Structure formats: C-alpha cells, structure tokens
Amino acid sequence: MLWMARKAFYGHVPFPLVHIDTHYKIPEMIEYRDRLTREWKLPMVYGENKTALDAKQTFPDGNVDRITCCRLLKSEALKNTLNGDWPRYRFNHEADEYQVDKDTEAYTGVIVGVRSDEEGSRSKERYFSPRDTENTWDVGDQPPEFWNQFKTDFAPGTHVRIHPLLDWTETNVWEYIEKEKIPTVSLYYDQGEGKRYRSLGCGPCTHSVESTAKDVPDIIAELRSGKFANIAERSGRAQDKEDGGGLETLRREGYM
Amino acid sequence: MLENMNVVITGHVDHGKSTVIGRLMADTGSLPDGKLEQVKANCARNSKPFEYAFLLDALKDEQSQGITIDSARVFFKSEKRHYIIIDAPGHIEFLKNMITGAARAEAAFLCIDAEEGVQENSRRHGYMLSMLGIKQMCVLVNKMDLVDYDRKVYKSIVRKYSRFLRNIKMHDVSFIPVSGMEGDNIASLSDNMSWWKGDTVLTLIDKFKKEKAPDDMAFRMPVQDVYKFTAMGDSRRIIAGTISTGTLKDGDELAFYPSGKMSRVSGIENFGGENPDTVSSGMATGFTMTEQIYAKRGNLVARAGEKQPQTGNVMRVNLFWLGREPFVKDKEYILKTGSERVRMRLFDTMKVIDASNLNSDGMKKMVERHDVADCVLTTQRPIAFDIVEDFPQTSRFVIVDGYEIAGGGIIREVIRDNQAEYRDKVMDRNLKWDIGNITRDKRSEAFGHRPSLVLVGGPEDFRKAQYAKSLEQRLFDEGNKVYYLGVRNVLAGLDADMTVKRHHLYPEDREEMIRRLAELANILMDVGIILVATVSELTYDERETFRMSVSPIEVQTIWVGSTDGSDVEADYTIEDAGTAEDHLETVVKLLKDSGVGK
Numbered sequence: 086m087l088w089m090a091r092k093a094f095y096g097h098v099p100f101p102l103v104h105i106d107t108h109y110k111i112p113e114m115i116e117y118r119d120r121l122t123r124e125w126k127l128p129m130v131y132g133e134n135k136t137a138l139d140a141k142q143t144f145p146d147g148n149v150d151r152i153t154c155c156r157l158l159k160s161e162a163l164k165n166t167l168n169g170d171w172p173r174y175r176f177n178h179e180a181d182e183y184q185v186d187k188d189t190e191a192y193t194g195v196i197v198g199v200r201s202d203e204e205g206s207r208s209k210e211r212y213f214s215p216r217d218t219e220n221t222w223d224v225g226d227q228p229p230e231f232w233n234q235f236k237t238d239f240a241p242g243t244h245v246r247i248h249p250l251l252d253w254t255e256t257n258v259w260e261y262i263e264k265e266k267i268p269t270v271s272l273y274y275d276q277g278e279g280k281r282y283r284s285l286g287c288g289p290c291t292h293s294v295e296s297t298a299k300d301v302p303d304i305i306a307e308l309r310s311g312k313f314a315n316i317a318e319r320s321g322r323a324q325d326k327e328d329g330g331g332l333e334t335l336r337r338e339g340y341m
Numbered sequence: 342m343l344e345n346m347n348v349v350i351t352g353h354v355d356h357g358k359s360t361v362i363g364r365l366m367a368d369t370g371s372l373p374d375g376k377l378e379q380v381k382a383n384c385a386r387n388s389k390p391f392e393y394a395f396l397l398d399a400l401k402d403e404q405s406q407g408i409t410i411d412s413a414r415v416f417f418k419s420e421k422r423h424y425i426i427i428d429a430p431g432h433i434e435f436l437k438n439m440i441t442g443a444a445r446a447e448a449a450f451l452c453i454d455a456e457e458g459v460q461e462n463s464r465r466h467g468y469m470l471s472m473l474g475i476k477q478m479c480v481l482v483n484k485m486d487l488v489d490y491d492r493k494v495y496k497s498i499v500r501k502y503s504r505f506l507r508n509i510k511m512h513d514v515s516f517i518p519v520s521g522m523e524g525d526n527i528a529s530l531s532d533n534m535s536w537w538k539g540d541t542v543l544t545l546i547d548k549f550k551k552e553k554a555p556d557d558m559a560f561r562m563p564v565q566d567v568y569k570f571t572a573m574g575d576s577r578r579i580i581a582g583t584i585s586t587g588t589l590k591d592g593d594e595l596a597f598y599p600s601g602k603m604s605r606v607s608g609i610e611n612f613g614g615e616n617p618d619t620v621s622s623g624m625a626t627g628f629t630m631t632e633q634i635y636a637k638r639g640n641l642v643a644r645a646g647e648k649q650p651q652t653g654n655v656m657r658v659n660l661f662w663l664g665r666e667p668f669v670k671d672k673e674y675i676l677k678t679g680s681e682r683v684r685m686r687l688f689d690t691m692k693v694i695d696a697s698n699l700n701s702d703g704m705k706k707m708v709e710r711h712d713v714a715d716c717v718l719t720t721q722r723p724i725a726f727d728i729v730e731d732f733p734q735t736s737r738f739v740i741v742d743g744y745e746i747a748g749g750g751i752i753r754e755v756i757r758d759n760q761a762e763y764r765d766k767v768m769d770r771n772l773k774w775d776i777g778n779i780t781r782d783k784r785s786e787a788f789g790h791r792p793s794l795v796l797v798g799g800p801e802d803f804r805k806a807q808y809a810k811s812l813e814q815r816l817f818d819e820g821n822k823v824y825y826l827g828v829r830n831v832l833a834g835l836d837a838d839m840t841v842k843r844h845h846l847y848p849e850d851r852e853e854m855i856r857r858l859a860e861l862a863n864i865l866m867d868v869g870i871i872l873v874a875t876v877s878e879l880t881y882d883e884r885e886t887f888r889m890s891v892s893p894i895e896v897q898t899i900w901v902g903s904t905d906g907s908d909v910e911a912d913y914t915i916e917d918a919g920t921a922e923d924h925l926e927t928v929v930k931l932l933k934d935s936g937v938g939k
Contacts, residue, residue, distance in 0.1 A: 093625065095579065095612045097570050201414065211441070229437035229663055229746055231444030231473065232737045233583075234677055238744040252445070265613075 086198040086250065088267050091125070101175070103166060103195070104131040107158040108138060109145060109287035117270045122176050129176040130186055132166025134158050145289040152335065158287075160339045164220045167192045167244060193239070196247045202254045207336070214246040215239060220339030256308045263301045275299050283313070344422045344551060349443040351470065352452035353460040354431035357483040360521030361452060362415055362426055363393030365542055368528035371417055372396070393521060421547045431462055436469070436711055437663045440749075443470060448477040448549035450542075455494050455518070456487045459502050461697035467502075468696040468713060471511045472661060472751065474733050477549050478506075478514045481542065486520040490533045508699060517545060556621040559647035560587030561727070561735045563679030564597070564640040568627065579610050580636055581627040582680065585734045587644065588621040589628070594645035597636050598725030599652040603645065604630040639681035641725035641735065648731065653755040654723045655688065660750025661696070661713045664742050668708035674747075676720055678738035684721040685740065691715040691773065708748070717756065726752050730780070776867075784869030788822050792866040793937040794891050798879030798909060799902035804918040805875045808901045811922060813873050815929055821938040823871040831858055855883045859890035866891045871938055881908040897935055899928060 090098050104118060122129040137143065137157040144154035165171035168191045175186035199207045211227050213235035228236035239245060250258070262269060272282045280293040296312070298304045307313050350358045366372050377396065384391040415426040427446055429439040443449065449470050453463050470478060480502060488494040495518040506514050517526055518537055525531035528543045540548065565582040593606045609617050610627045620626040636642075643649050662668050668687055676685035693705040694713045708714040729736040729751040740748040754776070785791050797809040806827050813825040832841060835857055839850040846854055858874065865872045876883065879898070888896050900911035902918040912935070913928055915921050932938060 092612045093581075095568065095570065095575070095577070095610060095627070097575065202416075227438070227441075229441045229749075231440055231749060232739070234737075234739040234746065234749070236744070236746055237677075238675070238741055240744055 086196065087121070087127075088261075088265060089249065090196075098125075098127055100196075101128045101130045101192075103173075103192075104129070105159055105162045105166060106131045106133045107162075107287050108133065109143070109158070109289055111272060111282075111285060111288045111291070113270050113272055114285055117268075119176075121268070123178070123181070126178060127176070129183075130166075130173045131183065132162050132171060132173050134162040134165075135171070137161070151290060154290075155335055155340065156338065160220070160335060164339050167195060167220075192244065194245045194247060196249065198250050199248050200253050200255070200258075201251050210248055210251055211236070212248055212251055213237065214248065216244050216246060216339065218242045220244075222337050222339070224337065256305060259301060259305050259308060263305060269301075273304065343418070345425070346422050346448070346549065346551060347425045347427060347446045348448050348450065348546065348549065349427040349429050349446035349470075349475075350450040350452065351429045351439060351443060351466040352431055352450075352481075353454070353457075353462040353466075356431065356452040356454040356457070356460070356463070357394075357521045358428060358431060358450075358452050359394035360392060361450070361481060361483060361519065361527065361542065362428060363396035364521045364524050364527045366415065366417065367393060367396060368524055369417075369419075369543060419543065419547050424546065429466075431466075433462060433465070433711060436465075439466065440469060440473065440661075440663070443475065444473050446475060447552050448479070449475050450479050450481055452481045452483045453498055453502065455482050455484045455498065458498055459505070463502065464505055464698065465696040465711070467506060467511065468509055468699075469661065471509045472659065472713070472749075474737075474751075476511075476513050478511060479542075479545050479549075480514060480516045482516060482518045483521055485518045485525060485534065486523045490518075490520075490525075490531075492518075492534075492536045505699070515540065515545060517542060554622045555586040555732075555734065556588050558586040558622075558732060559649075560589055560593075560642070560644040561585045561650065561732060562589070562626075562642045563681065563735075564636055564638055564642060565680050566638055567636055577610065577629055578633060579627040579629055580642070581625075582642070583625045584620060584622050585679070586622050586732055587647070588619060589626070589644065591618050595630070596643050596645055596649060597634065598641045598643060598650050599723045600635075600640075601649075601652075602634045602636075604632040604634045607631045639679070639683075639724070641679055641681070650725045650727050650732075650735065651752075651755045652723050652725050654720045655717065655756040656720075656726075656752050657691075657715070657717050657754040657756060658738070658750045658752050659713065659715055660708070660740070660748050662708045662710055662748040664745065664747025665710060666742060666747070667710070668714075668740070668742075668748060670706065675741040676718065676724075676738055677741060678724065678726050678752075679735060681724050681726075683724050686719050688717040688719045691717065728752055728754055730778075781867065781869065788869050790821055790871070790939040791936060792869045792894060793871045793897065793932075794862050794866060794887065794894060795871065795873045795897045795899065795932065795937065796879060796884065796887060797873060797875045797899050797901060798884075798907070798911065799875075799877070799900055799918070801877045802902065802918070804921060805877070805901045808899075808915075808918075808921045809873045809875050811925055812899075812928065815925060816871060816873075816932075816938050819938065821871055822869065823873060823938070824865065826861075826865075826872060826874045828858070828875055828877060831861070835861065855886050856890075859887045862887060863890045866894050878907075879909055884909055895935060897932055897937060 087102065118129070121127060134157050142148055142157055144151050149157070162171070166173055169189040173186040173188070174183040177184045199210060201207055201210060209224055211230055213228070213230065214222065215228065215236060216222060272285060275281045275297045279295055279297055281296045281298060282291065283294050285291060296307060298307045350362060352358055367377055380396050381391050384395065415428060417424040417426055427442040429442040451463065451466060453459055482495050482498050485495065499516045517540055518534055519526045519542060521527065523533070525533050526537060526541045528541060530537065530541055562582045562584045564580055568579040568581055570577065589606065589609065591606055591609055594603060595606060596603050607629045609620055610629060611617055641650050670687050672686070674685050676683050690706055690708060692701040692703045692715050693708055694701045694715070696711070696713045708716065727735040733751065736752045738750055738752065739746045781792065795812070797805045799805040810825055813823050816823040831854070832839070836854050839846055839854060858876070862872055862874060884896065884898060898909060898911040900907070900909065900914040901921055904914060904916065913931055915924050
C-alpha cells in the first residue's frame with residue numbers, strides 16, 4: 086500500500102501514515118516501520134490505547150479475552166486516533182523521534198489494505214466503505230459500486246474506509262513484491278528452522294507456520310501450488326477463531 | 342501463468358445458482374479434501390437430503406478454515422484460467438448487490454429453472470447485464486431432471502429467452518441444458534440428455550473470450566488530479582489519471598474537454614524506474630506538458646487527430662434506478678462520469694421500462710426503484726463525455742441522490758440546445774426522435790459531407806427554381822448528395838389540404854406550410870443530404886422557423902431577384918435575376934466556405 090502511494094504521488098506521500106500500535110507487535114515490525122519512516126522521510130503517525138495498556142487490560146496480561154483485547158488495543162485505539170480524541174504521535178524527522186502531534190483534527194478517510202480473500206467478512210467489503218460516527222459497518226446495506234464509480238459523498242461526522250487491494254489475492258501481493266522489489270521484514274521467511282510467519286500481528290496471538298520458503302519466489306511457489314494453496318493466510322491469527330466469527334464481530338465495530 | 346477471469350452467475354431466486362456452482366466445484370475436484378463427505382455426513386445427522394448448494398453455504402460459514410469462498414465469490418481453476426465466480430443474489434431486494442458483483446465480471450452465466458421457465462428476474466438480470474456492458478453470456482437451463490430431460494421444454498425456453506435477448510441487443514449468447522442437482526452437463530456430458538452434444542459448463546467457461554484491452558481505440562483519460570509538489574521541492578506539474586481507452590505517446594498533441602484547449606506531452610512520468618515512451622488503457626499514469634494550460638479534475642483528455650469526445654449539457658440517456666426515493670423532475674442530483682462531477686436535473690422521461698417484462702410506459706414521469714428508463718438529463722454546465730456507440734467506457738455515468746449512488750446509465754446522444762429561445766415544440770420533437778443505428782455523424786462520414794439546408798428565396802416567379810436547379814446540378818456534379826425541392830411539390834402533395842388562391846395561401850395556412858416544410862427539411866437533414874429548397878417571399882420569421890427546426894445545422898440563404906419589401910438579410914443576393922447563372926461559381930464557393938458540400 087505504501088509502495089503504491091509513493092508510486093501514485095511520485096515519491097511524495099501527501100497524507101499521514103497511521104499505525105495503531107498495540108505495543109505487542111513483534112519487535113522487528115516496529116523496527117521496519119521506523120527504518121522506512123527515516124529512509125523515505127514519511128509522515129508517520131501512531132496511536133495507542135494508553136489507558137488499557139496502563140491498566141493492563143490486555144489478553145497477554147491475562148485480564149481480558151482475545152476479542153476484548155483486540156477491541157481495546159485495536160478498534161478503540163483506531164477509532165479515537167482517527168477522530169483525534171486521543172493523542173497521536175508523529176515522527177519528527179529533525180528531532181528523530183515521535184512527538185505528540187499538534188494536529189488533532191478528525192480524519193475523514195482511511196486507506197486500508199484489507200483483501201476479500203482474507204476471510205469471510207472482508208469478502209463482503211466495498212472499495213469505498215462508509216463508516217458511521219461510531220465506526221460501525223452496516224454490512225447488510227452497502228453502497229453499489231460499478232464502472233469505477235464509488236460512494237464519495239458522506240454525511241458530516243462519518244468517515245470512509247478505502248480498500249484499493251480488495252480484489253488482490255495473497256499470491257498477487259507477493260507477485261507485486263517480487264516485481265517491484267519491495268523491502269519486507271525477514272519474519273516472512275524461513276531462517277533455517279522450518280518456520281516462518283505468513284501473516285503478521287501481535288506476538289501473543291500470531292503463530293508461525295511450518296514452511297521452508299526462504300525468499301519471495303519460494304513463497305509464490307508455495308502459494309500457487311504448494312502446501313498453502315488451500316489454507317488461509319490468516320489461519321495463524323487466533324482472534325479469527327474466537328466465538329465462531331471473531332473477525333466479523335470486530336469488523337462490524339470498526340476493526341480493519 | 343494462467344489467465345484470470347471474473348464470471349458472474351445470475352438468475353431468478355431459487356433457479357439453482359448455488360447448486361450449479363457447488364456441483365461444478367465438487368465434480369472438478371476443486372473442493373478441499375473431505376469437504377464433500379463432511380457436508381454429506383452433516384445432512385445425514387440432521388436427516389435432511391443432501392444438496393450441492395449446502396456445499397457452498399458450508400464453505401461460506403467456514404471462513405476460518407481458510408477456503409477462499411464467501412457469499413459473493415468462489416475461486417475456481419480450469420486448465421486454462423483462474424476464475425473468480427461471483428455468486429450474485431437473485432432476490433430483487435439485492436439488485437444493487439447484483440449490479441456491484443456483475444459489474445466486475447467479463448462474462449455471465451444466467452440460470453433459468455426448466456420447470457418454472459423465464460421469470461421476472463431472469464429478464465431483469467439479463468437487461469442489467471446488457472446495460473452494464475457485459476457482452477458474453479451463457480444461459481443455463483437448469484433442473485432439467487424435473488422435466489424428464491425433455492428437449493422440447495429446453496427448446497421452448499431457448500426460443501422464448503432468445504427473443505427477449507434479441508430485444509435488448511444481447512447477441513453473444515449460448516445455452517446449455519443442465520441439472521445442478523444431478524450433475525448433468527456440468528463437468529461432463531450427460532447420458533440423460535443424449536440429444537445434447539454441445540458444451541458443458543466446464544468446457545464453456547473456457548470459451549468465454551478474454552476482453553481485449555481497448556488500446557486501439559481513441560485516447561481518453563479523465564483527469565484525476567493535477568499534481569504540484571512545489572512545497573516538496575519538485576517543480577513538475579503532472580496531469581494524473583487512469584487511461585480508459587487508447588494509447589498515449591511522448592510528444593502527442595492533446596485536447597482537454599469540455600474547453601478543447603490544446604497542449605503537448607513533454608514527458609510521461611514514472612516513479613522508481615525509467616519514464617515510459619508509451620502508456621495505454623487501464624494504466625494509471627501522469628504526464629507533463631509543454632504549455633501549461635488550465636486543466637483540472639473532471640476534464641476529459643483526447644488526442645489530436647483521433648475522434649474527439651462530445652460536450653454538452655443536455656443528453657439523452659438510458660438509466661437504471663436503485664434509489665429508495667424515485668428519480669424525479671424538479672430535484673437536484675449530482676452526475677458523475679469519469680472524474681467529472683456536476684449538478685444535474687431530470688429534464689424529461691421519454692419512457693420508463695419495467696426490466697422484468699420490457700413493458701414500457703411513455704406517460705410515467707418519474708423513475709422508480711428497479712425501473713429502467715429512457716430520459717433526458719440536463720447538467721448545470723457543459724461537460725465532456727462520449728456516446729455509448731462510440732466509446733462505452735466514457736459514456737457511463739452514475740447519479741448521486743443525497744450521499745448515495747442511486748442510479749447509473751449510459752449516454753446515447755447529445756441534444757444540442759445552446760439557444761435560450763429554443764422552442765418547446767422543437768425541443769419536444771427532438772427529445773422524442775427515435776434514431777436508427779446510423780447517426781448523422783456516420784452518414785456524414787459515408788457521404789463525405791455534412792447535411793445542409795440552402796434556402797433560395799425571392800419574389801414569386803420562375804427564376805428562383807431555375808437557379809436552385811442549376812445549383813443542385815453543380816453540387817451533384819461535384820459528388821454531393823443533393824436534392825432540389827420546389828415549394829410547388831409540397832403544395833400539391835403534403836399541403837393538398839390547403840387552398841391556394843392566386844399563388845397564395847391564407848396566412849395561417851402559410852404558417853403551417855412553412856412548419857411542414859421545415860419539418861420535412863429536418864428529416865432530410867437527418868438523411869444527410871444537401872437540400873436546396875425554394876420559398877417565395879421568404880420572411881425573416883419563416884427563416885427562423887427553419888433554423889430552429891434543423892438546428893444545429895446552419896441555414897444558408899440565397900436571394901434571387903428584387904429585395905423590395907423583404908426583411909431577410911440573405912447570405913448572398915443576386916438582385917438582377919437575369920444574371921443569376923453568372924453568380925453560380927461565386928455562390929458555390931461561398932457555400933463551400935460555409936461548410937456546404939465537398
């Protein structure tokens with residue numbers, strides 16, 4: 086997504102990049118985020134649920150279940166970061182550190198990389214998906230989309246999720262990474278232990294898969310005809326399995 | 342690498358879409374291991390008969406098992422391609438979801454229940470597919486087992502539905518008799534229908550043709566944005582957009598519509614690689630220009646030397662309506678076409694069609710939910726677009742009511758209406774005009790010249806006619822399609838109901854005679870010819886009637902004889918009628934300069 090934004094705007098990224106930091110992400114992910122921010126001079130912003138983290142209202146702390154943890158650290162943090170109610174931390178390139186962002190205005194749109202092949206509720210998504218003031222998603226009554234015309238008119242106070250990669254498959258993503266030589270984190274590749282991550286998230290709820298794919302071509306081969314051709318990318322993401330429809334429940338409430 | 346293709350499956354509710362897909366998946370081994378057995382066991386436990394449709398439903402539920410299937414899409418692979426089969430809802434309530442799904446497809450299956458026959462949504466979906474621009478379709482006459490595999494039942498549905506498809510101009514259509522339940526003609530030919538030696542669903546799907554990128558059409562790119570990154574130390578001014586048709590090369594001369602202003606490409610820009618010399622349809626691109634003309638989002642870019650787009654603010658369209666509130670006059674909407682966005686009103690509805698039976702209502706003055714209509718729209722200012730027969734891609738638009746996309750359609754024709762005093766009557770006639778497949782532009786191209794009206798006026802004598810005939814001869818000799826029409830011919834025939842007294846009509850009859858002549862002239866303009874018509878004692882008002890009637894065609898007036906008492910300022914006057922023939926050369930040149938003849 087970031088690569089495409091840079092291509093679309095000729096190297097300039099004219100909007101902030103927002104990361105919802107749960108502080109449980111696998112450390113290499115955060116290193117990667119900050120390395121690219123510096124290298125490409127990106128307008129990087131992160132948001133968090135400080136209250137829940139301070140009160141240890143998290144699944145790894147053993148105080149709430151997985152779904153509640155996702156809801157607090159992701160959905161709630163996302164909602165309050167988007168609407169500007171909670172502090173946003175913007176990377177200051179001169180000072181080389183994150184500082185509280187003075188801009189607290191609500192974002193009216195957010196471009197997200199979800200894909201329809203990831204799981205059931207995402208397959209029902211639109212390219213331009215409206216969210217009401219509470220961030221909720223009305224999956225039963227979505228706007229029509231045809232001929233590259235999308236819903237672009239919104240009532241005040243609402244925002245839109247834009248999903249440019251909706252029709253891409255996991256294989257397409259890796260094919261694009263190969264074609265464009267996009268830098269990636271090493272977590273995706275087997276480091277000699279016969280294990281790698283196929284999908285990345287919070288450390289405690291994301292599991293590696295058994296695979297000996299060492300590089301991008303290996304991954305593409307594995308996805309096209311190998312052992313993963315019939316197994317979902319997010320099968321290592323535990324929250325999807327909670328109460329039979331964890332992600333759909335989360336997504337109706339604003340999760341990406 | 343295999344090709345990708347999206348195929349939609351549509352049809353009336355309960356006509357067996359899910360069963361057909363479930364069966365196709367099962368019989369081609371496209372299901373994950375153990376899935377079929379598991380669903381069958383589940384059915385047995387709950388003592389309900391197994392159906393292939395359950396397979397699809399079960400897969401829908403089992404998202405966490407990771408099968409890339411959901412309520413809308415099924416991934417399927419043949420020897421030739423990767424398919425995404427979009428399972429469109431059959432219920433009328435979900436028409437907007439059906440349209441959203443179908444608009445992403447290159448080809449369509451449509452299921453018709455052999456026992457129930459052609460139903461409301463069989464037709465409505467067929468109609469929508471054709472409006473959406475889907476050209477290839479395969480009709481599956483399903484549940485053949487319920488009619489004892491009777492060939493006659495199949496044939497009768499084929500006949501009936503083919504007639505409907507011809508009416509909506511859907512031509513690339515095939516039919517297959519199938520039974521999703523029994524697996525007949527799905528993945529292999531069925532013994533139950535030995536009379537069928539044609540395709541199965543599996544062999545047919547690979548016969549759908551991959552749509553060719555419209556690279557060889559005229560260049561069109563809606564301007565998405567004009568980038569200026571000066572604040573970021575980048576001085577380039579880049580015109581960005583996605584090419585809808587055609588090809589763009591470095592150095593090409595471009596025109597920006599609706600203004601028509603021209604500039605030249607000074608470079609096609611690319612980030613993180615070499616700048617390409619050529620970009621073509623489907624590509625998101627950007628370019629810089631030699632001359633910094635004013636361009637903005639909404640403009641339509643064309644290439645000089647190719648067919649140019651239309652501009653206008655009155656257009657005749659076909660549209661479908663999805664909004665809960667009906668589409669009505671006296672209400673403001675937003676029209677979006679390409680990247681353009683403009684305030685718009687419904688001017689008139691010519692006819693409203695019930696897409697479920699093609700019944701049309703010429704008196705209905707609003708378009709209700711799920712209706713299809715032929716109507717006239719006016720936009721607040723002129724915009725650029727194409728008409729559907731030239732370039733379907735850039736003829737498409739949607740209508741926004743409030744915050745929602747409430748309708749979509751295609752522009753069929755521009756109605757030229759730039760004169761404020763344009764009379765309602767003529768307007769009304771133009772709106773109701775039913776054109777054939779050959780447009781004025783096509784005729785002009787074939788004849789090598791535009792249609793024109795030349796009025797030869799003058800006093801009541803024989804000289805006008807003589808002169809007009811010489812003019813006809815001369816234009817004809819030069820290869821033009823030209824016709825001389827003497828007013829006498831009209832009086833004897835078309836106006837036989839009027840009384841001519843000493844070469845004159847009653848004033849009210851004269852007015853009507855001129856109106857009829859003007860209408861006749863308009864038809865002949867549509868035919869594409871040059872009409873040379875004589876009218877004695879032509880007046881200014883009468884000439885205005887002609888002008889209005891044949892607009893936007895310019896009317897040329899030649900006056901032969903004394904101008905005494907005339908209020909017409911002719912384009913060329915020959916006072917001494919006796920010398921008229923000597924002026925032939927000059928008049929022909931004058932006419933040519935005004936665009937009459939080749």
